[in-house]
Amino acid sequence: MNGDVSAVAALELKPALEAVLMVVDEPATEAHLAKVLERTPREVAQALRELADEYTAARRGFELRLVAGGWRFYTRAEYAPAVEGFVLDGRQARLTQAALETLAVVAYRQPVSRSRVSAVRGVNCDGVMRTLLQRGLVEEAGTEPETGAILYRTTNYFLERMGLRGLDELPELAPFLPEADAIEAETQEGVPSFDPDAPDTDEDDKTTEL
Structure with missing residues (x-):
C-alpha cells in the first residue's frame, strides 16, 4: 500500500x-x-x-x-420503566409465563432433557421447549447416556438478552427457593414420559417480555 x-x-x-x-x-x-x-x-x-x-x-x-x-x-x-412502556405500549409481550418458567429450569439445570424439565415443572412442556428453540434461547447439547434423550442448554443469545457475561452470573436459587433440594430429590426418583407432540396444558395468555 x-x-x-x-x-x-x-x-x-x-x-x-x-x-x-x-x-x-x-x-x-x-x-x-x-x-x-x-x-x-x-x-x-x-x-x-x-x-x-x-x-x-x-x-x-x-x-x-x-x-x-x-x-x-x-x-x-x-x-427500564420508560423502555418497557414504549416497547409494550399496551401490546402483549412475547414470551408466556410458561415459557419463562421453562427457560429458568433449563438455565439452572442444564444440560437437561425435556422430560426432566417437565418433571420439575409438573406439566408437559414439550411445546414450550419448541418455542424456546425457535427463538434461539435454548439449543441441543448432546444426549443423555442412560436414556439417549436429547439434552438442552441455554445459548449465547440467552446471555445477551439477560445481560449476563456467563452462567456464573445467574443469581443463587437457594435464597428464593428453599425447597430446591427437595424438588431435585423428587425428580431424581422418576421422570415421567411425555408425548413430544402433545399440546401443553399451561400455555396461557399471561405474557412477559424477555
Missing part, C-alpha cells in the same frame, strides 16, 4: 466504534472490531472500556457492556 493509510484506518477510533456498535444485532468481539477498523485488539479494548466509563460518568440513558464475549449498547437499568 506504499505507506498509504486506508479510509477506515484514518477514522477516529471511538466515534468509529460507536458507529459500528449502533448497527450490530449481536455483541461484537474486540477481535472482530479490531479487524474491521484496522486497529490492534489492544487499542480497541482500551477504547471500548474508556467509552463505557464515559457513558457511566455522563449518566447517559444507555451503557456499553461486555456481554456473551462481545460488546453492545444497552439501555441503562434505571430507565
